[in-house]
Amino acid sequence: MTEPGGSSTTEPTIGRGLVLLLAVTCGVLVANLYYAQPLLDTIARSFGIEEGTAGILVTTAQIGYAIGLAFLVPLGDLIERRRLIVTAALICAVADGIAVVSPGFPMLAAALVLAGVGASAAMVIVPLASALAAEEDRGRTVGTVMSGLLTGILLARTVSGLLSELGGWRLVYGVAAVAIALLAVVLRKYVPVSTPVVTDTYRGILGSILTLVRELRELRLRMALGALLMAAFSVLWTGLAFLLAAPPFSYGDAVIGLFGIAGVAGALMAPIAGRMTDKGHGRRATTLCLSILLASWALLFLGSGSSALWAVVVLIVGIMALDLGTQGAHISNQNVVFVLDPPARNRLNTAYMVSYFGGGVLGSVAASVSYSVGGWAVLCLTGAAISLAALAIWLLGRSASSGSVVRSDHVHG
Structure with missing residues (x-):
């Protein structure tokens, strides 16, 4: 071990x-x-x-x-x-x-x-x-x-x-x-x-990150998925404040902040994906989570047109679904990434998380642009398009990436 x-x-x-x-x-x-x-x-x-x-x-x-x-x-x-x-x-x-x-x-x-x-x-x-x-x-x-x-x-x-x-x-x-x-x-x-x-130099360690990215197809696939997941997450949480501050909601900052609790509820369910991975169902967990992520945008759109209780409930369920889908797939990604080359776990995590947070930056920009162009409806379409792209990349790439597990020693450092 x-x-x-x-x-x-x-x-x-x-x-x-x-x-x-x-x-x-x-x-x-x-x-x-x-x-x-x-x-x-x-x-x-x-x-x-x-x-x-x-x-x-x-x-x-x-x-x-x-x-x-x-x-x-x-x-x-x-x-x-x-x-x-x-x-x-x-x-x-x-x-x-x-x-x-x-x-x-x-x-x-x-x-x-x-x-x-x-x-x-x-x-x-x-x-x-x-x-x-x-x-x-x-x-x-x-x-x-x-x-x-x-x-x-x-x-x-x-x-x-x-x-x-x-x-x-x-x-x-x-x-x-x-x-x-x-x-x-x-x-x-x-x-x-x-x-x-690991006995390499610090400079060698940094250089080996690029080697890992170049040689591990599964890592590249998970990096792409991670970027799209965080982009979808950022589209919601950047645009949600715009939606809730405007009519028909017209909520203040304190109430808007409370919607983060709905996201936490979804996040706390994410370890279910980890348990599925432990039982050998990691691919099924990823497919399920990406599907939930895509479906969440329909709920987010349906709950945006009224301040009535039913609409707020639908919106909250959509937030929970998006966070569950995002974090469940993210956890599945990390469980795969960490076993590609165990002695290089931190370098693998660096590659994956740089891509992940890079997607978040792009998602924030996409949210601001799409909301200014067409309001919440266009923002939801943008988020759905990003989520659909993630699901498509996963379904197209998973079979080709099967069998990619442990790296050879020469990239360990």
Whole structure:
């Protein structure tokens, strides 16, 4: 059996408590990318800047996360993972602390870039959980950890808005700094130490990511699917605020934020896909989840024309279906990606997640453009088209990619 980082050990072991700790840590870390979204107007007034300028903060955090994905996450195959995770988490905590005392906008923006880099430790945690889990429980374990990550994404806006109401926007980052620092201490105590066997240089590790992408057809297929999944997810969550703020809903920010709870409910069902993978039904789970994703857009459209209770219920069910389909297929993807080359789990995750979040950026742009062109109806058509493309790519590519499993040693480093 391969321990995280590649060392040999008799048996993997990851109890429920450790799974929960890793899930919570992922959620708290990744939430840093989204805290600023409901605070932009408040921050703009605090520093006397335009709202459009304040909007840069969301992008800066995502830029930092992308930097971390590209340059920090691959280190998980080269150095001891617990130390890497704890160090990155402390970097994130320090960055949040800097945000609290930032005297001006430039320092705040720089702090959020650094926080995004530290938050990318979440993508070291996911392959760590996969490596620690027994083979028959790997899908369930990864599904649970990823559900924690998605819950953090969806609840970040709600928590941020509530804390800001209580004590201003600086309180949000102060609480985040303390929470992450405490988690780092707990991780240091309970996460097992790993002993990497990869002996390549850091530069060689980075270069081998391109080799993995070039040589593993299954990885390329899952990267394409991941990009389309996150694009569909971003189309919904970027456009939903536009829909709910306008008639016939005319909801305020607090009510709009509560719709994130519907997404969490769908996300918490996603480990079902992990269990299906554990039982040898991973391909069936992916097909089912992609089909649910496509069907969700019909519900989202039907629930958008009225503020009546039935319409709101339909809209909420559509949100739950979309998040279930997106995260279920995402978890199935990761379970496949992590076994393509076990000693290269972090590099495989880097390739997959860069594609995944790249799709999210494109989805956000597509949502803004489609909504401005034709409102919610065109946005739903855009989301449905993306989802249909994902299903088509999967159905066309799955048979050709069968049999792609473990890599030969020469790309391990």
